[in-house]
Amino acid sequence: MPSSASSRDETPEERADRLWNEMLQEVRVCQTGAQILFGFLLSVVFTPRFTTLPAFDRHLYAATVLLGAVATGALVAPAAFHRFFAGHGMKPELVHAAGHLITTGLILLALTITSAVLLLLRTALHTSAVAWTLSGAVLLWFTTAWLVLPYLVLRRDARREQRDAGEGASGR
Template identity: 70%
Template sequence: MNGSSRPADPPDNAGGPGRDETVQERADRLWNETLQEVRVTQTGAQILFGFLLSVAFTPRFATLQSFDKTLYTVTVVLGACATGALIAPVAFRRYLAGHNLKPQLNRTAATLISTGLALLALTIGAALLLLLRTATGNPTLAWILSGSVLAWFATTWVLLPQLLLHRAEHKHVDSDR
């Protein structure tokens, strides 16, 4: 011991560069960060899902083509799954509180949030496709614009973070030489 209750050399999975925290402190910090992420995504998903539920009760819904009604059904199911995946970490936490499983909970929550984000992106893309097909009357334009939005999500939510990670790893390798 180095004069405190912390071990002199924390395990590799505790803290990160520039952090002096125990495994449990890291788990607590990561959980708090996870909750912040969930609050943002969960609210958006719930609002979108609530809006989607109301669409079927509008007079215009009855006039939609069969494809559009099927697209609507798929969109609502995707929205329900996205909402469920984004709320699940809270349910997990509620059920597992006090069982000393926070590191495992953090890993599972990260997977659920990633799944929820992917489902949310698909929900937004499908909702946009339905809206644009109806608003423009041009199915080709609707597909192009919706596909472009999904490509934007893939770029900003997946490719850009991977690029930043790759650059950071490359910089780390160069600094070790």
């Protein structure tokens, strides 16, 4: 358990309540963005220009819409889980399941945004190579900001805890 969690004086139920409330705050931001993006994506097919897109771009659009739908579903799912689990004393299980759903939703949201950027850039720039390169850079950014940086911070914290524990043992 991280040092910040172990320093709290809370019961397992209080911890689950706190974590659930924190997760709700986090997912509200993601849900809103995913839902707005999904709404815009749905409207694209009804524009006159859509029928003039090459087959690859129409297929990319379909894949992007499907990714957006699944991302939205994953990010809204914790609310559905809460409805089913409410009153059953299963808050720790809810927090665990919601954590996995939110992580899945974030990955799918990153893929949705990346494929939407690819579609937009292919259409706007009329050059596939630049569109793929810039979209790859967007995906790399999401990977770095959402996965690599948090991992590095956690690893640094674990090393600090090990060092502190070692100093505490040698100082006795």
